Amino acid sequence: MIFEPQTRISRRALTVWKISGTINSFIFLLIGAGAVVALIMIYHWPVWIIPAFLALCLAYGYFFIFLFPELRWKRWRYEVREQEVELQHGVFIVKRTLVPMIRVQHVDTRQGPLLRKYRLATVAVSTAATVHEIPALDMAEAEQLRVFISRLARVAEEDV
Amino acid sequence: MSEPKRMHPIAAVVNTARQIKEMIVPFVAFFVFGSKGTDWDLYYWFGSIGILILFLLSGIVSWYRFNYRIQENELRIEYGLFVKRKRYIPFERIQSIDYSEGILQRLFGLVKVKVETAGSAGTGDSEAVLTAISKEEAANIQNMLLAAKKGGEKDGQEKRECDEKDIFYKMSGAELVLLASTSGGPGVIISGVLAFVFQFEEFIPYERVFKGFSDFAENGIVFIATAIFAVFVLAWAAAVAGTFLKYAGFTVRKEGKDLVITRGMLEKRQFTIPLHRIQAVRISENLIRQPFGLASAYVESAGGSVRNEGSSKVLILPVVKKHRIPDLLTPYLEGYEFDPAITGVPKRAFARFILKGWMFIAPLAVLAIVFFMPWGFLSILLFPVSAFWSWLVYRDTGWSLDGGVLTLRYRGISRNTVFMDKRKVQSLNRKESPFQKKRRLSTIGAIVKSGEAGSGGKVTNLEKTDADKIYSWFSREALEQQGAGNTEA
CATH class of the missing domain: 2.30.29.30 (Pleckstrin-homology domain (PH domain)/Phosphotyrosine-binding domain (PTB))
Structure with missing residues (x-):
């Protein structure tokens, strides 16, 4: 077994990554919402895709605001x-x-x-x-x- | 030779010809589609002639403004119409020199010299090109280069003599034919021919033609088959001819500390790369050649840019029997072990290779089954095919460490074996996914400088302890705790 390198990067990196994750998720939400509205209004997709989409957004937000930055920071x-x-x-x-x-x-x-x-x-x-x-x-x-x-x-x- | 010199005036013509060649498509489009048989035609004529004259003028002016000289062990060129540019290249920074004689140059006994440096990525050009200078001039430059390299020794003259004995590879006629017939060339030409034929679909009513033919062809399948076969043979002949012109007289020799490659019939080329500039050696066996035990060898050079890959991956053995390679190369490329004992990947990694292939196949198969109902099921046949391919990839993955050289073998489409000197490796990395970690496997990748960007090798799913070995071999500071003991200073 080879020792892994020891120095960590700044803890504040986590804050920055969370902020950019939030911005990222927000953009995802906006674009996705536009697409959902268009699908329902124009192509008459069923309305239940709205909760499905919201669930997707929650998962996306969780991954990109909490899980990934944490893992990434821990590993760096x-x-x-x-x-x-x-x-x-x-x-x-x-x-x-x-x-x-x-x-x-x-x-x-x-x-x-x-x-x-x-x-x-x-x-x-x-x-x-x-x-x-x-x-x-x-x-x-x-x-x-x-x-x-x-x-x-x-x-x-x-x-x- | 410290006073600035211009190139031979033919350089202006060559420059103009190159510009026209680069602009030929928009130019023809402008000229052909522009003229519609109206009064405007006259203007198009004038416009086209005007553009041609502009090209010629700019060719002449750029020749006039271009001068070069050799001063203080530097090749100094100055050029530019409005913005005056100067480029000074110290001799010790030269990565390779490329002499070529195109048809125009040969008519006047001239030569084109291209000097490559290891330019940083992004700037786009890392070279100085003297488009047309006399042969004496070129020899002069080369002698000065040699003299400078020898540390001031003046006698660069004798080096032209020691030719014959240092030739270590000269391609035979049989090998030339072999090269032409087993390269990707014929395939490319066939698809070219097909594309060309279908271009005329609008003008030639193939359907009607074929209907007329069909009565004839009913008992004449043989005829069509023969016709198709003839096209293939023609394409193959064209490829052979093309390769022949390009690679005729292919010779590799060692001159002092340089490797010199000469080739070509109509356009003669001579490529010089200092031995210590070689970043890596690559032996490549493509699918057609491998079953016959044939391979080709390249050296990677730091010179060259994206635009001309030819000078960053330099072919030194176009096609030879694989078992001859160690004998051919070992005496000249010191430090490399060309017959390494390759360690493969462990058996338990095989499943990962198969899964990786199937992950690509599965979506395709699902789509095929959904959309092409009965026949789509044929796509299931892809799975065993993919598994077979994965088996090839699995079998061909491996590594070896021989003193200061790391050898990685892997298969993309062709099988590649890359030999990298530790001192030339720019960076080395090791990757582990959670799945690999569970099975104690790792991926190793090494990058050497080749042209503007990097090149190198990557082997997947090595035994973890093997990956550790390679990793600590590359590390300059003993970071392994259990003392594998092969870390050099």
Whole structure:
């Protein structure tokens, strides 16, 4: 058995994901409601599809506002070591990734309006062929990490 | 060679021809469908000629504004009409060099040189192209490159001599025919022919033609069969001819620390890739070739862009008997083990391969049964077929670790075996779904740089302890606790 990486991402990530899950569910509700109204008015579908749709919305909301963000947060781990970055994430399928420092080309931090409000940022580690993101870290931590990784990556200068 | 130089004027013609080729469809549409036999026709004529002149002018101007020079171990090109652009490429960053001689270039004894770098994704072009320069110029550039690489040694001249002895693969005529007849080519051409024939459905009343034929054909099925067969043979011949022109004289040789591939009859091409730039080696066996024990080999290069995949996946052995590959490649590509002992996946994983196939088949079968009542039940036959395919995929999945090289074997449609040097792997990942976890299975994927994006391999449902082994092999810092002991510094 290989130990899983230890560092967790910010607990505030959960709040952000729940908010974006809520927005997501709301959009789903709006579009779905439009479709249901159209089906009943134009195509004369039976009225019982309304409760069916509402049940679907509840399930959708539960999954995207509560269950998935919780699972996702619980699973998200990362570790930045001297010679490599290791990530672990996934809701059902757990994916673990190793990125050697000598392959890191550059590191970015990014934040949208929602992340900024909660003082969070996403760190993206790019190799020549792939991009790996660590979402929703505390801003100070993200900045620290960015500097840390780019310093380590610079030490290990080697070409593609 | 520090003063800026222009290319040969033929470059202007080549540029113009390429632009016209790119614009040919809208241009023809404009010209043909625009003219309707009215007074406006004249304007269309003028318009079309005007556009042609514009193309020619822009070709000439872009030739005029383009210059290149070699300075301080860099290839420096400057170009651009309104926005002046400069691109400086340090020699040590060059991923591959591609010399080609199209028909126009051959007429004037010129050559086209394309220099590839490992451009970052998104920018779209990672190359410098000298469309037409004289052969002496090209040789000059190559010598300077070599001299720079040797660390200032001046004698790049002798390298042209050491040709013959370093050739490690030269395609024979028999292999050329084999290549043409077993590639996807004929299929593509046949479907092309069919598409072409059905284009004329509106003009040729096939139904009436066939009705007239049917009396004749009643006792003449043989005739139709012969006709169809003739079309296939023609298509096959065309494919053979095409492949022949493209791959005639295919030779791979080692020049110093570079791999050099030469091929082509009408358009001659020479492709140079430094050995240490090779990101991975791939052996591919397609469905037609595998039963005959034939395979082809590619090297993945970091150069090349989405537009020309040819320079990121470079064919080095078009088609050879599979058992010859280790002998052919091992002396030249050091560190790789081309005859690895592949470890397969455990028996208990077989069920997962079958289920995965059936998950795709099931909805199709249900739809077929619902909508095409009696005949839809035939779709049930898909299940054993899919199971057989899954068995092939299951049997062909495997891995091997040989020192610094990870080998992954998997089947998409063709069977692929990818050899990746640890130092060239960009990232490695391991996936486990809850179902896999229950059965102690894992999926391993490795990504190398190839062209703009990544390429690599993925093997599903490995024994979990095997996946752990690969994972900790790749890790630079000993993260395994039970000491598998094969983690290198």
